[in-house]
Amino acid sequence: MLRMTGPTVGAGIDAAVDAALATVSADRLAATVTTLAGDAFTGRRVGTPGNIAARAWLASQLADLGAAVETDPFPVRAVPDIYAAPTVRFDDGTIARGLSFGREVSLHLASADLGTPRRGALGVAGVGEPTGRWLVVPAGMSLFDAYGHADGAAGLLLPRNVDADGWQFTMLAGPTPGPLPVLTLATVTYHAVAEAALAGGGWFVANAPIRRADVTAGNLHGRLRPAAGDVDLLLTAHFDGVGDHPGLRQPAAADNASGVAVVLEATRVLAAGLPRGMGLSVALLDGEEVGALGSAHHASRLAETGADPLVVNVDGAGHLHQAAAVEAGGPADGLLALLDQAGRHTGVPLVAGPVASDNRRYAGAGFAAIGIGAGMAGYHSPADTPDRVEPGTLTAIARLVVATGWLAARTPAGHAADVVTGKPAPAPIGGR
Template sequence: MTTTSTGPSAAVSAARLERVISALTENRFAGRRVGTPGGHAAGLWLAARLREIGASVTTDEFDVHDVRELYRTPQLAWRHGSAVQEFVHRRDFAEHLVSADLPLQREGAVVTTAAEEWRDRWVLAPDLGVSARALADSAAGLLLPRRADAEGWMPKMIAGPPAGKLPVLAVRTDLHEQMSTTGGGTVSASMPLRSVDVTGSNVHGLFRTPGPGGISVLLTAHFDGVGDDPGQRLPAAADNASGVAVVLEAARVLVRLLPASAGLRVTFLDAEEAGARGSAHHAPEVDPGTVVINIDGAAQLGEAAAVEAAGPAHDLLAALDHAGRETGVPLRAGAMASDNRRYAAAGLAAVGIGMGMPGYQTPAETADRVEKDTLVAATRLVVATVRRLAS
């Protein structure tokens, strides 16, 4: 796909799309986690880009509670016999979101759940079902199995169940099995993981309000990521710099193509990775009857784009289906657990569209893995859908 195709979508620029992703994955934004200087700077950068294409820009802040934050690199070493095995964070093990903060290394013998004595031991357990006993018996902590992704990474998360009172580390499944099979030895581990309360900020761009009888369209994409680890980049290119680039480029094209009666707004959402808090804050404020199109991941189309629609979305789905056939983008029904669900819950017609996230929430989620053709395809799909709705 190139920008030389016929029709209005010929104005879509792959170069502009790639420049946005390149910028948002720069070191200065540090993975764009909500409540960090990098996340705040990314919001300001996007506000400037919206103003450049003619939007009136506002921001609004909101509280975000219990974001899980690593403040140092966790450590894990297993000593068995004369061997010492140093595990690598995010390759061999990762934080478990229910873990208590363990700032300093704690050493203890390794046992399985079959052992009678758990006090001051690291317990190899299949799941959290033994937590109550481990706490009552004053275990050193729990070591639970967790699968790595296809590239050998253990993706990062920053929101989930509340922290407990016991250190819990997630160990790569094969290593967990090796430790259980070998038996014995000692573990020395730290897990410097705390919960922080932060402030998020959504970025809103108003291009024009709808005229009498005109449709009102809101394009959304979250701009936050899970943030860099201490000493390790997590650029968040696919999730969701790619979606942000698509929305920005689609708005630039649409503002020149839509009839005067059609309203167009863009919102770049913060704190999606912290439980979709930005959209939860914004959705109740959106005018009834607004149609919402949310893009979360536009990096690797594969066989088809995943589509989830909810709310009074019949006309929106019909327009999207027509746009898919017009642009040649295959569509399939698929779960899109993203900000679109917050808008649908508020009674709005909302659709979430996803086109792949290679390297999802790991250091491998880099800008060079975002496919140019997928970016162009996603932008053309959004443009064609909105034009169909407005016709």
């Protein structure tokens, strides 16, 4: 259990809170994950029809909860798009065979676009003449150094580990395109290709169909309760995914349909029971997978308006192992204390750990922000499917968020600022 050093909040959790926690629905949570991960929303990569359709569906869900909904567009430049399955064949001098996309071979984010397959003999970067050859980059050689040995080369071949399901997971944020096609090979395949290259035989043929698109993203903001008092709670989760590849569905169920489901369910429960003086809003964020651009945009807007919310961000609520990871930033000592008390009450163990998501953008803008991560199977791959998102984990994290919100609402009037700054809050007269 995460042990907090911040204040002990005097307002406790009573039977009314337990009654609210009992209304958290595992079925509703699971249904949200299944819908967002479905074919209608096709991976939800920023700027794609699937992403836009998901945003429209989520806007309707927020409106059904009674929120005043706003869509806030912002530009995103140079989003990587593998627009065709690469055609890759390898001959070790004895037998030629095709390499399977997503498992044995994929495209590096630094790859130049090569639509037509290119054939060449195999070579090793830094050894011999590179012209016209597909060069195996030795382990330990950086891509930058490899370029220095690759004048006139057909392309570069880099090693890459696969995950437990055998996939090379997809990333969208990374280096800009370089001058050559760059392919990544699963470790076993890489060693076979490297062995053929060192032996001075074999050939390789491949294309690298990857382009970059400038797109328009859009955050969803939903205000359910005005910030009439001192405490304004903002629940956030990103709804975008890394998108599908040709022939490869990447449902993005745990990352982050699960976080969105938790936020929607927690919002439903809290909106029905929080006192009028407490503000409650939701931000369903776009562009997290391309560098948390949606939260950066939203945090900047909040700072311009003078808002000062307590931010709880959920990224990954798919598979709770021993504990949920918690990362705090900004003036969040008091918010951590609330979360710790909520974890103790709901039985969700918490550990300090990295949650590299939108919470960091809010914290960087000076807001009290906490990120919660409770696991994801099949990260950024076709294996991130709804059946691997545990209903029990969804329910546990939703209950944790609800209890945290209730505790924030029960903070004594006039002492909400103490929750933000970490100064001890006095117990109310007659309270626990």
